[in-house]
Structures are given as structure tokens and as C-alpha cells.
Amino acid sequence: MGLEEKLPDGILLASVEKIVNWTRKSSLWPATFGLACCAIEMMTFGAPRFDSARFGMEVFRPSPRQADLMIVAGRVSQKMAPVLRQIYDQMPDPKWVLAMGVCASSGGMFNNYAIVQGVDHVVPVDMYLPGCPPRPEMLIDAVLKLHHKIMNEPLGPKRAKRLEDQHVELVPSSQKFAR
Amino acid sequence: MTGPENPTDQPAGEVEKATVFSDAPADLPAPKHGMFGVEGSGDTTGFGGLVREPWNPPPAQRPYGGYFDEVVDALAAAYPQFDAAVEKVVVDRGELTLHVAREHVRELAQVLRDDPALRFELLSSVSGVDYLGTRNRLHAVYHLTSMTYRRRVRLEAAVSVEDPHLPSVTAVYPTADWQERETYDMFGIVFDGHPALTRILMPDDWDGFPQRKDYPLGGIPVQYKGATIPPPDERRAYR
Amino acid sequence: MREAPSRQTTEGKVYNVTGGDWEDVLGEIRDDRIVVNFGPQHPSSHGVLRLVFELEGETVTDCRPVIGYLHTGIEKNTEFRTWTQGVTFLTRADYLSSFFNETVYCLGVEQLLGVEAPARAQLIRVLMMEMNRVSSHWTTIGPTGMELGALTVMTNSMRAREKCLDVFELITGLRMNHAYIRPGGVAQDLPEDAPEKIRDWIKEMQRELAELDRLVGAQPIWVNRLKDVGWLGVDGCIALGITGPLLRAAGLPWDLRKTEPYLGYETFDFEVPTDDRGDSWSRFVVRVAEMHESLKIVEQVLDRLEPGPTMVDDPKVAWPAHLSIGPDGMGNSLEHVQKIMATSMESLIHHFKLVTEGFRVPPGQTYTTVEAPRGVLGAHVVSDGGTRPYRVHFREPSFVNIQCLPALVEGGLLSDVIPCIASVDSLMGGCDR
Numbered sequence: 005m006g007l008e009e010k011l012p013d014g015i016l017l018a019s020v021e022k023i024v025n026w027t028r029k030s031s032l033w034p035a036t037f038g039l040a041c042c043a044i045e046m047m048t049f050g051a052p053r054f055d056s057a058r059f060g061m062e063v064f065r066p067s068p069r070q071a072d073l074m075i076v077a078g079r080v081s082q083k084m085a086p087v088l089r090q091i092y093d094q095m096p097d098p099k100w101v102l103a104m105g106v107c108a109s110s111g112g113m114f115n116n117y118a119i120v121q122g123v124d125h126v127v128p129v130d131m132y133l134p135g136c137p138p139r140p141e142m143l144i145d146a147v148l149k150l151h152h153k154i155m156n157e158p159l160g161p162k163r164a165k166r167l168e169d170q171h172v173e174l175v176p177s178s179q180k181f182a183r
Numbered sequence: 184m185t186g187p188e189n190p191t192d193q194p195a196g197e198v199e200k201a202t203v204f205s206d207a208p209a210d211l212p213a214p215k216h217g218m219f220g221v222e223g224s225g226d227t228t229g230f231g232g233l234v235r236e237p238w239n240p241p242p243a244q245r246p247y248g249g250y251f252d253e254v255v256d257a258l259a260a261a262y263p264q265f266d267a268a269v270e271k272v273v274v275d276r277g278e279l280t281l282h283v284a285r286e287h288v289r290e291l292a293q294v295l296r297d298d299p300a301l302r303f304e305l306l307s308s309v310s311g312v313d314y315l316g317t318r319n320r321l322h323a324v325y326h327l328t329s330m331t332y333r334r335r336v337r338l339e340a341a342v343s344v345e346d347p348h349l350p351s352v353t354a355v356y357p358t359a360d361w362q363e364r365e366t367y368d369m370f371g372i373v374f375d376g377h378p379a380l381t382r383i384l385m386p387d388d389w390d391g392f393p394q395r396k397d398y399p400l401g402g403i404p405v406q407y408k409g410a411t412i413p414p415p416d417e418r419r420a421y422r
Numbered sequence: 423m424r425e426a427p428s429r430q431t432t433e434g435k436v437y438n439v440t441g442g443d444w445e446d447v448l449g450e451i452r453d454d455r456i457v458v459n460f461g462p463q464h465p466s467s468h469g470v471l472r473l474v475f476e477l478e479g480e481t482v483t484d485c486r487p488v489i490g491y492l493h494t495g496i497e498k499n500t501e502f503r504t505w506t507q508g509v510t511f512l513t514r515a516d517y518l519s520s521f522f523n524e525t526v527y528c529l530g531v532e533q534l535l536g537v538e539a540p541a542r543a544q545l546i547r548v549l550m551m552e553m554n555r556v557s558s559h560w561t562t563i564g565p566t567g568m569e570l571g572a573l574t575v576m577t578n579s580m581r582a583r584e585k586c587l588d589v590f591e592l593i594t595g596l597r598m599n600h601a602y603i604r605p606g607g608v609a610q611d612l613p614e615d616a617p618e619k620i621r622d623w624i625k626e627m628q629r630e631l632a633e634l635d636r637l638v639g640a641q642p643i644w645v646n647r648l649k650d651v652g653w654l655g656v657d658g659c660i661a662l663g664i665t666g667p668l669l670r671a672a673g674l675p676w677d678l679r680k681t682e683p684y685l686g687y688e689t690f691d692f693e694v695p696t697d698d699r700g701d702s703w704s705r706f707v708v709r710v711a712e713m714h715e716s717l718k719i720v721e722q723v724l725d726r727l728e729p730g731p732t733m734v735d736d737p738k739v740a741w742p743a744h745l746s747i748g749p750d751g752m753g754n755s756l757e758h759v760q761k762i763m764a765t766s767m768e769s770l771i772h773h774f775k776l777v778t779e780g781f782r783v784p785p786g787q788t789y790t791t792v793e794a795p796r797g798v799l800g801a802h803v804v805s806d807g808g809t810r811p812y813r814v815h816f817r818e819p820s821f822v823n824i825q826c827l828p829a830l831v832e833g834g835l836l837s838d839v840i841p842c843i844a845s846v847d848s849l850m851g852g853c854d855r
Contacts, residue, residue, distance in 0.1 A: 082385070082386055082389075083385065083386045111403075115400075115402030115403065115405065115414050115415060116400045116401050116402050116414075116415075117393055117398075117399070117400065117401025117402075118385075118393070118401075121402075121403050
């Protein structure tokens with residue numbers, strides 16, 4: 005990813021990595037990819053009761069050029085799959101994908117000709133969130149787990165090699181994610 | 184027609200589909216046998232011997248009841264080729280269905296819309312049904328609503344897969360534009376005279392007509408906790 | 423000055439403009455016509471709707487809607503499931519008015535079966551449908567505000583909708599896609615505190631509607647963006663098959679709850695709001711008025727509720743399980759389990775057969791309609807005598823209503839397209855199914 009590959013490895017990089025990851029996760033701007041029923045729950049996630057602004061995510065950026073996180077909310081039909089891929093390609097790195105709902109994760113209840121059986125056939129997915137539709141609280145849980153994952157992401161390939169045997173524990177959401 | 188006692192006598196891979204209507208009294212599809220649609224294994228339940236005859240709704244006898252007589256009489260008076268156009272009148276479950284010959288669909292629609300005694304201004308729905316097993320298996324179903332008289336009527340026209348052409352009613356009811364496109368997309372019924380008959384729900388280069396009965400549902404087998412479950416159209420299921 | 427590379431196509435000369443070469447292009451073309459693609463991924467397209475515009479400056483000269491980006495094959499899916507399982511699929515067609523999908527399908531199945539849901543079940547159906555109408559209209563007004571730039575309207579509407587979803591969760595267990603209305607009646611009875619909670623809800627809604635009125639009722643920007651935008655008269659509506667708030671905003675009081683009453687709507691006292699302007703502002707006004715009328719109906723239903731069965735009597739049709747909340751969530755109530763395991767062999771057989779095989783519906787076809795928030799929703803249900811539907815087709819108002827978009831939009835400004843789409847209020851899930 006450009007600059008990160010050129011950074012020297014070491015203790016300095018470890019702290020820089022934590023700072024960079026913290027900035028990335030605390031203002032993770034979602035791209036609007038709301039398709040069906042899950043989109044409505046995603047809208048309520050941005051709405052007052054389940055406020056996404058407290059996570060820095062209230063700006064649902066329609067333009068993929070300005071978005072970090074693509075929340076694929078809803079069933080992806082065969083006609084929509086190329087559009088999905090194009091939007092994903094237009095997003096600049098670093099980017100993450102959250103497959104919201106069972107239809108995005110695996111095709112859901114629609115095991116038929118018209119629905120792509122899981123968006124991981126089209127884009128690489130970082131977090132799967134089952135539910136039909138998942139409650140906004142479940143979406144918050146998925147987002148927080150994604151934050152945790154982002155916090156532990158290695159910065160650049162040198163760090164990735166150093167950390168490749170480490171495993172990120174996804175703690176249950178009953179524990180606080182304060183940092 | 185006697186059916187096999189044992190479902191394994193049926194040819195492998197061929198699933199019998201039931202049909203409801205027929206075009207001529209002699210052309211009835213095969214009756215359905217068995218309860219589970221099981222092929223290739225022994226059926227010890229005894230339900231394999233069940234035989235269900237297909238349903239052929241009888242033509243309605245006069246008086247039809249309600250406003251149906253008025254509608255049919257007004258249509259017969261307004262449309263001179265009524266006897267050639269309307270092949271069968273069915274009154275079932277409180278609804279009037281006119282089975283029409285395909286050449287007359289557009290003119291019938293025009294008469295139904297314009298005649299002052301009929302005034303079916305609103306075309307509620309154009310859709311298709313695939314009665315697999317009959318000669319003219321693709322049925323286009325038109326639901327008309329008269330807002331003036333608060334009445335409903337259903338027109339049904341049947342075409343075959345080899346010659347699936349029907350005249351389009353878009354000139355009479357502009358709302359049929361997209362609905363006929365959807366019927367074409369899903370069933371392959373070609374509406375002649377339609378301004379732009381292209382696929383509407385499926386991608387433009389899709390092959391096949393999904394809603395036909397011989398088009399598979401298209402699912403994939405699902406793995407769950409070590410077991411694999413076949414997609415819904417290939418599972419063993421009750422009929 | 424760079425040169426813009428160009429090539430000839432069937433549509434004419436196409437330029438590849440990369441920057442700094444705009445004068446190049448303008449010098450050659452005589453008309454300012456450009457083709458713009460709007461969607462399917464777009465914040466204002468109300469779902470995955472794609473519009474292809476030909477623009478001359480800011481004026482739209484041609485508009486072609488492209489749909490099908492959410493086609494799910496729901497209708498084909500129902501052919502491989504039992505009649506009751508079909509409800510779970512069809513409820514997700516028009517996912518904001520899920521109770522209407524369920525009801526119209528169940529009315530069709532019941533007409534084929536020749537049964538009628540008991541009185542209490544009918545009242546509960548009316549109750550859920552009217553509450554759904556309110557929540558669906560909130561979800562129309564919210565994104566309308568968001569797309570016009572009035573974000574507070576969006577947050578207020580979502581907040582109001584949350585209160586509706588609280589009541590839905592109390593009664594059905596789910597916030598959306600409930601699968602609550604089943605052939606024969608409803609899945610389970612109302613909980614004891616439901617009438618009281620619903621009465622509180624009515625007061626909340628009246629407060630929210632009053633706040634909406636104070637916020638945008640006379641707000642000059644809101645009014646000017648919606649007034650005289652996207653006009654469609656009664657003749658255009660009927661020719662294009664448009665029903666619902668668009669037809670009523672054009673002046674014709676066509677509401678199936680009054681003209682072809684179902685589920686006892688003829689016994690309720692409510693008005694059908696209409697307006698005579700036929701533009702986006704009228705549609706907004708009609709929707710808000712409909713919400714008020716729905717609240718009236720809900721109140722009347724609550725006054726009329728009598729204890730009674732919520733499922734039809736026929737044990738070969740009625741959904742067998744009585745659900746209740748247990749230590750591990752919602753499931754069959756203990757009384758029901760005791761009955762089928764200990765007391766009545768017949769009940770066990772019925773339960774087993776109904777859940778695995780499903781009931782058989784005598785062959786035939788029906789077309790039933792209800793007045794959904796978006797227009798007339800029709801279900802053409804065909805049975806061949808089996809346990810699975812032979813064909814279910816939904817005449818979705820969303821599908822038919824998008825056809826009027828070119829008529830609303832052509833000749834107007836590009837910025838008027840947004841309130842037009844919002845006022846047509848098509849839900850892509852219903853449109854594409």
C-alpha cells in the first residue's frame with residue numbers, strides 16, 4: 005500500500021501502526037450500498053436511536069472514492085453483481101467489506117437463479133453478519149468487531165510477515181471496546 | 184390411465200408436473216402419482232399408489248351469478264366475433280375468467296375498455312402461468328378492473344412454446360408496457376406490437392426464461408454442520 | 423490545448439474527455455445533449471433504480487428507467503415451499519409494507535381454500551396493516567427529506583418509525599419481515615399489554631406528525647421544491663395503471679378499502695384523503711393525511727377487539743403451534759407441547775403433517791387485492807391441488823408506478839427528478855421481486 009511498504013520496521017513502526025489503525029477505525033466512512041431490507045436496518049443504524057455517529061460513521065458517503073467501508077446490505081442479484089464489483093474497485097485502499105445479512109453472506113433464503121450466493125463470490129469480505137435482517141444492535145456488534153480487527157491489522161508487508169503467526173481474537177461484544 | 188404401483192417405474196430424472204387446465208377435453212396431462220415424488224428408492228409407505236387427476240374447470244352454466252352475466256352479455260353484444268374469441272367462460276371462487284383465443288386479445292381489450300356498458304379502464308395485471316404438460320402451456324393472464332362499475336374480469340390466452348406470440352395490448356392499456364416485458368422475460372411469451380420488448384428483470388443477455396416450469400430453480404447445495412442439503416428443487420418433497 | 427479523442431458509434435460521435443479539452447468538444451457539437459447514468463448505486467435513487475437521462479443543459483429530454491437490480495426470484499421460490507412457508511418469502515418482496523404482502527397472499531390462499539379467518543384475526547390484520555401503513559409512509563417522508571437536503575426530516579422520520587417497530591416487535595417478535603399473517607389467521611395472538619402500548623403509540627404518532635407539520639408543513643424551501651413538480655393527471659394515472667397516493671393526489675378517491683372492502687374495512691369510519699393538484703406536494707399531503715386516517719382506524723380496532731381465536735377452526739389448515747416466550751426464546755408453548763405429546767394423538771398428527779407437508783389447497787386461481795401504502799397490491803395465486811403453490815404472481819404497485827417516471831420527469835429540470843422519484847415512492851424490492 006504505497007507509503008507503508010517503505011517504512012522501516014521496528015518499535016517505531018509498531019506505535020505508528022497503532023496510531024494509524026486507530027485513526028482508520030475511528031472514522032470509518034461507509035459507502036452506501038443498501039440494496040434491500042437490510043438497507044433499511046442500515047438506515048436505522050444511522051438514525052438517532054442507534055446512532056452511528058458515535059463511531060464516527062454517520063457520513064454515509066455515496067461516492068465510493070470517499071468511503072472506507074462497504075456495507076453490502078441486502079440481496080445481490082445477478083444484474084447487480086458487476087455494479088458491486090465496480091463500486092468496490094472504485095474505492096481507494098484501505099477498504100473493508102462488511103456483508104450484512106444472510107443474503108449478502110451466503111445467499112440467504114434465496115437459493116436460486118437470481119441471487120449471488122454470497123458476495124464473497126464478487127468481493128473479498130472482512131466481516132460477515134448474519135440475520136434477516138440483522139437488528140441494528142447486531143450491526144453495531146459487527147462494526148465493533150471490525151474495528152477490533154482493524155486495530156490489529158499489520159501496517160505494511162514487513163509487519164505482516166512479523167505478525168503472521170499471531171491470531172486476532174474476536175472478543176464477544178459484551179466486553180467493552182474502548183480503544 | 185393406470186399408474187405404476189412403484190414409483191421406481193417412472194423414468195429416472197423426469198418429474199411429473201401437475202397441470203390444471205387443458206385446451207381440449209381429450210388433451211389432459213397425465214395424472215400425478217405418489218405423494219413424495221421419490222424416485223430411485225423403495226417406497227414402503229404405500230402412498231406411492233396415490234393417483235391425483237388433473238383439474239379441468241367445467242365451463243360455467245348460465246346464470247353465472249352476480250354481475251358476470253351482464254359483463255358477458257355486454258361483451259357479446261359489443262364484439263361481433265365473441266363466439267370465436269371466447270373459448271370458455273369459467274366462474275370459480277367468485278371470479279369470472281374468460282379463456283380467449285390469442286388473435287382476439289387486443290380487440291377484446293379495446294372493446295372491454297371502450298364500451299360504455301363494460302368500461303374496464305384499468306388493466307391491473309398482466310402475468311403468465313406455465314402449465315407444463317399441455318399443448319399450449321404458456322398462459323398469459325390479464326386482470327381488468329372497471330372503476331366505473333367496480334367489477335373485475337380475468338382474460339386468459341394460451342400459447343405454445345414453439346409459437347409464443349400474442350398481440351400486445353400496450354396500445355389499449357399503456358400500463359401493459361412493463362408488465363408484458365416482465366411476462367416476456369419470465370416466460371418467453373412474445374407480444375407482437377410491443378414498443379420495446381426487452382428483458383426487464385434479468386440481465387439483458389440472460390439465456391432462458393426463469394419462470395417456466397422446466398427452468399430449474401438454480402440453487403446450489405448448502406453445507407451445514409457437515410451435511411449437504413440439495414437445493415430446494417432437487418430435494419425429496421411432498422407433492 | 424489537448425485534443426479529445428473521438429470515435430463514431432451508432433448513436434453518433436462519442437468523445438473521451440479527459441480534461442483541458444472541453445472547448446474541443448463544445449466546438450463540434452451543436453446541441454448540448456449529454457447522456458447521464460443515474461444509479462443503480464446512488465443516494466437518491468430510493469434503492470437500486472437506474473435511470474438513464476438525456477440532458478440538454480439542466481433539462482431532462484429523455485428518461486429511461488432500468489430496473490431488475492434486485493430481482494430475487496421470489497415468485498419462483500414460492501413454488502418449492504409449502505403454502506405457509508410462502509409467506510416468509512413474499513413478506514420480503516415489498517419489505518417496508520410486509521404485512522400487506524402477507525395479507526394479500528393469505529387472502530388469496532383463503533379464497534382458494536374457502537375458509538375465512540376468525541373475526542379477531544381479521545381485526546388484528548387490519549391493525550397491523552394500518553400500523554404498517556404509518557411506518558411505511560414515515561420511511562417515504564424520511565428519505566424524501568434526506569434527498570432534498572433536509573436531514574432533520576430524515577432523522578425525525580426514522581425516530582418515529584422506530585416507535586412503530588417497537589410495537590411490531592412486541593406483537594410479532596420481529597422488527598421487519600414478520601411472517602406473522604398466515605393462511606387461516608395470524609401466527610399468534612396479541613400479548614396482553616399490546617392494546618395499551620398501541621394506545622401510547624397512537625399518541626406518540628400524533629405528536630410526531632404535529633412536529634413534522636411544524637417542521638416542513640409551511641417551510642418555503644420544502645414547499646417550493648415539491649409544488650408543481652412532477653404533475654400527473656387522473657387520465658395519465660389510469661392509462662399507466664398508477665394507483666395509490668399518486669392517483670388520489672390527482673383527484674380520484676380510488677381506495678380499495680372503500681371501493682372493494684376486505685377484512686371488514688367497510689365497518690370502520692375513515693376518510694380517503696385526496697388532493698386536486700397532482701404534483702409531488704399533493705402526494706406528500708395525501709400521505710400525511712393517510713397517516714392520520716390510519717391512526718383513526720387503529721383506535722377503532724382497539725375499541726373493537728374481543729377475545730377469540732386467532733386461527734381458523736379447521737385443524738387441517740390452522741397453523742398448529744401456539745407460541746410463547748420460554749427460557750430459551752420463543753417457541754411452542756408448554757401447553758401445546760403437552761397437548762400434542764400427552765393428550766391428543768390427533769393433534770400430534772396434525773402438527774406433524776401441517777409443518778412438514780403443509781395443507782393442500784383445492785385447485786383453482788384467484789386474484790386478490792389490498793390497498794398497500796404504495797398503491798393496489800394484487801396477488802394472483804394459482805393452485806393445482808397440491809401442498810405447494812403452482813404460481814404466485816404479485817402485481818406490485820412499485821413495479822407499475824415507476825412506469826410513470828418518464829412522464830413526470832421529461833421536460834423538467836434535473837433537480838426536479840429527485841422529488842419526483844421520492845414522491846412516486848417505489849420500493850425496488852417490490853418492483854423487482
